[in-house]
Every structure is written in C-alpha cells, then in structure tokens.
Amino acid sequence: MASEKSGAKPKDYIYENTEAKSNPFWFQVMVNGKRVTRRGFRTRGEAKKARAALITELSKDEYIEPSKMTFGEYYIKWLKSRNNLAFNTLKMYSKYFKSHINPVIGHIPISKLTPSHIEELLEAMREKGLGDEMVKRNYAVVHAALNAAVKKDILIRNVAGRVEKPKVTRKERPLMETDALQQMLKDSKDFSRYWIAAYLAVMTGMRIGEICGLQWADIDFDRGLILVQRNMLEDTNEFSSLKTNKSRRVIAISPQVVETLKEQRQKVDIEKAELKGEYQDRDLVVCSSKGTAALQNRIRSSWKRIQELYKKEDEPELRFHDLRHAHASILLKQGVHPKVVSERLGHSTITLTLETYSHLLPHMQSDAAIGLEQMINLK
Structure with a gap:
C-alpha cells in the first residue's frame, strides 16, 4: 500500500499514512481547482x-466548502455518516440537535x-432548565461531531475540548419503600x-426496551432463566440488537416470577385463539x-x-425506569454482591453499578461492620 510519505498514488486514489498509529487512510479530490x-x-x-460519497455530492452540486458550511449543515452530514449507531441513538442525537444545539450554534460557520x-450553548441549556446529565450528553455529542471534523481536516482543533467539561451532580431519586411497592403491585x-x-422491571431489572422485545422463546421455565438478547425500538414494531455484550445476559428468576409468566402466557394464548388469523x-x-x-x-x-x-399519598412517584433502580436497590440492601447486581442489570462494568448506587454503600458498610463484630467480639 502506498504511504502518505512516499507520495505514490494507488489505483483507487486512497492513501495510507504508514506512520499513523490509528485511522491511517485518507484521500484527496479536486474541488473548483482546489485540493480537498x-x-x-x-x-x-x-x-x-x-470518497465516492463526496464525488456524488459534487456531481449533484450538493458539496459545501468547509469554510462556508454551518455547524448545523455539518452536524446533519455527520449524523448521516454514523451508520454504526443504533436507531434509538440516532433518534436521540437528532432530538438533541433540533431541540437544543441547532437553535444556539447551528447557524454559525463551523x-x-x-x-x-x-x-x-451550555449556558442556554442550563437556562432552559435542563439537568446536569442532559447538558453533559448534548456537550458530548457536539464534542464527538467536532472531533470527527478535526480527523477529516475540516477543522484544525476541537473548540469543545477547550471548554470545561460539564459536571454532573448526581441527585438521588427517592424510591418507594419495598413494602409499599409490593402492595401496589399486588393491588x-x-x-x-x-x-x-412493571412487574418484570422490578423482578428482573430489565430496561423497558428489553421487556418489550422479550419473547417466550427467551424464557426457560424449567430452569427459571430469562435470556435478554434483543431490544424493541421505541414506538415501533422492530427489533434491534443490544448495545454491548454485557447487555446480552441471562437473568435468574424466582418460582413466583415463573408462575406469573405462565399466567401471562395463558392470557396471550386465549387472545390468540379468539382472534385467530387476525392475531x-x-x-x-x-x-x-x-x-x-x-x-x-x-x-x-x-x-x-x-x-x-x-x-x-406519602410515597414518592416513580418513573418506569425507577423500577429498574428499585430492583438494584432491593438486592443491594439484601447484601447481594454488586457484581451479581451489575450482571443482572447488564451494566458494562461493575464500576458503573457502584457509582450509580453508591448512596446505598454506607448502609452496607454499617451492616458489614456489625457482622464483623459478631464474629470477633472481645466481650
């Protein structure tokens, strides 16, 4: 392969910088007498x-010189090129752009x-009342988009990297007492x-998309296991693969969950029989x-x-996603090892689990200290 240093031009007009540690390939085309x-x-x-996509843009007169391209125009092109992202992620990035990013910096030449x-942009989002986590997510998307522009020689540097990264002050959402949650599910x-x-969210810790994508074939009733292997795209009837290997997991379920799922299957079978060909x-x-x-x-x-x-009346209101947090909290308070909780939740690392539920650790530390004293008591 030709290198950038050698100056040789391969037949497909793609070059390789043999000295680059990563992402070594590059190309050039002529635009209005200038080398791009x-x-x-x-x-x-x-x-x-x-290169082929750029040549197609040129043939259709859709090409915009980087010096004249607004950040909004660039962002849309960048997002279209991210074909490795999941559907829900692309949808989320589009929503961030439309709601928060474009109104503030979309019109500015990149x-x-x-x-x-x-x-x-950060200040505008805070003034709108966006939480720390949402501000950080929007910043991360802008940073990623500008990073890609630097790699493609559209920009010399990423200006977002010269701004202090937004910090997130974690706010502990109040969770319902276990007895109250149990009674509400019963009633x-x-x-x-x-x-x-909702019952599966509490008893398995599965995400709402994973619950919507759960099929009967994923449940081993005899061994009491659920295989989580797909996600249902929000407000569609289409499956998608899970983001990470850790998300694809096996969750053990109790006999009560097994029986409740069997009851659910009977209800579904009755509906199927009644509708017949329409089902x-x-x-x-x-x-x-x-x-x-x-x-x-x-x-x-x-x-x-x-x-x-x-x-x-005295219990806090829970979002559906909070039921997943309730699952983790109940297990940790029972003394279940954080690694087991992390595996059930499908977290990428146990560190994420510990950071998310660190507010429960002092309680666990106290229990551990008391248990240690019971084993080694000098009195």
Missing part, C-alpha cells in the same frame, strides 16, 4: 466509500466556532394488560391485544395510572 483532503479513516474501504460559542395486578411490564403472533411476552409490540409510551402511561390509583 479527508483523513482519519480506519480502513481503505471506509475511505473509498467516503470554521468560525469558538470556545465561547460552546459556553453559550394493581388485574388493572392493565401492561402491568406485567399477529410475534411470540412477545408483552404485547397489544392483537400480538403487535407494546408501545413504550403506553406502558409508561399505564404505570403512571397505576400509581395514581394505588400509590400511598
């Missing part, structure tokens, strides 16, 4: 694909962006067809009355309605 360079490609194939513009069992989703059988545990995927918004609405009817 794009760098930072991991493989020759990626560079070749990007070559004119300064650290002050990024600081204005509301027959209230909604989507009650089973769209996708083998889903949580589904509509016609067998199609349960919409996440309907599950959340059902859970909110359950709380309105069955929650005690």
Whole structure:
C-alpha cells in the first residue's frame, strides 16, 4: 500500500499514512481547482466509500466548502455518516440537535466556532432548565461531531475540548419503600394488560426496551432463566440488537416470577385463539391485544395510572425506569454482591453499578461492620 510519505498514488486514489498509529487512510479530490483532503479513516474501504460519497455530492452540486458550511449543515452530514449507531441513538442525537444545539450554534460557520460559542450553548441549556446529565450528553455529542471534523481536516482543533467539561451532580431519586411497592403491585395486578411490564422491571431489572422485545422463546421455565438478547425500538414494531455484550445476559428468576409468566402466557394464548388469523403472533411476552409490540409510551402511561390509583399519598412517584433502580436497590440492601447486581442489570462494568448506587454503600458498610463484630467480639 502506498504511504502518505512516499507520495505514490494507488489505483483507487486512497492513501495510507504508514506512520499513523490509528485511522491511517485518507484521500484527496479536486474541488473548483482546489485540493480537498479527508483523513482519519480506519480502513481503505471506509475511505473509498467516503470518497465516492463526496464525488456524488459534487456531481449533484450538493458539496459545501468547509469554510462556508454551518455547524448545523455539518452536524446533519455527520449524523448521516454514523451508520454504526443504533436507531434509538440516532433518534436521540437528532432530538438533541433540533431541540437544543441547532437553535444556539447551528447557524454559525463551523470554521468560525469558538470556545465561547460552546459556553453559550451550555449556558442556554442550563437556562432552559435542563439537568446536569442532559447538558453533559448534548456537550458530548457536539464534542464527538467536532472531533470527527478535526480527523477529516475540516477543522484544525476541537473548540469543545477547550471548554470545561460539564459536571454532573448526581441527585438521588427517592424510591418507594419495598413494602409499599409490593402492595401496589399486588393491588394493581388485574388493572392493565401492561402491568406485567412493571412487574418484570422490578423482578428482573430489565430496561423497558428489553421487556418489550422479550419473547417466550427467551424464557426457560424449567430452569427459571430469562435470556435478554434483543431490544424493541421505541414506538415501533422492530427489533434491534443490544448495545454491548454485557447487555446480552441471562437473568435468574424466582418460582413466583415463573408462575406469573405462565399466567401471562395463558392470557396471550386465549387472545390468540379468539382472534385467530387476525392475531399477529410475534411470540412477545408483552404485547397489544392483537400480538403487535407494546408501545413504550403506553406502558409508561399505564404505570403512571397505576400509581395514581394505588400509590400511598406519602410515597414518592416513580418513573418506569425507577423500577429498574428499585430492583438494584432491593438486592443491594439484601447484601447481594454488586457484581451479581451489575450482571443482572447488564451494566458494562461493575464500576458503573457502584457509582450509580453508591448512596446505598454506607448502609452496607454499617451492616458489614456489625457482622464483623459478631464474629470477633472481645466481650
């Protein structure tokens, strides 16, 4: 392969910088008599694909010189190129751009962006009342987009990297007492067809998308196991793969959960028999009355309605996602090892679990100290 240093031009017009430690491939094309360079490609194939896309833009007069391109125009192109991202992630990045990023810095030429513009964006989001976590996420997306621009020689430096990274002050969401949560689940069992989703969130710690994508074939009733291996895209009827290998996991379930799932299967089988050919059988545990995927918004609405009817007045209101936190909190308070909790939740590392639930550790430390004294008592 030709190197950048040698100056030799391979037949496909893709070059390789043999001295680069990563992303060594690059290319050049002529635009209006000027040589345009794009760098930072991991493989020759990626560079070749990007070169072909750029030539297509030129043929359609869609090419915008980097010096004239606004950040908004660049961001849209960058997002379209991120074909390795999951559907939900792309949807989220688009939402960030439309709601928060574009109104503040979308109109600014990317070559004119300064650290002050990024600081204005952060301040604007805080003034809108966005939480620390949301501000940090938007900043991270902008930083990633500008990083890609640097790698492709559109920018010399990433101005977002010259701004102090937003810090997140973790706020502990109040969780319902275990007895109260248990009673509410008991009282509301027959209230909604989507009650089973809330029950599974508490008993397994699964995410709402994982619950919507759960199929009967994923459940081993004899051994009491659930295989989590797919996600249902929000408000669609389409499956997607899980983000990480740790997300793909096996969760042990209790005999009570097994029996509750068997009851759920009987209900689904009855609906299937009644509708016959009209039933769209996708083998889903949580589904509509016609067998199609349960919409996440309907599950959340059902859970909110359950709380309105069955929650005690002095107990805090829980988001559906808080049921996953309740699962982890109950296990940790029982003394279950954090590694086991981390595996059940599908966290990428045990460190993430410990950071998320660090507020429970002092309680565990006290229990450990008392237990140690019981074993080694000098009195």
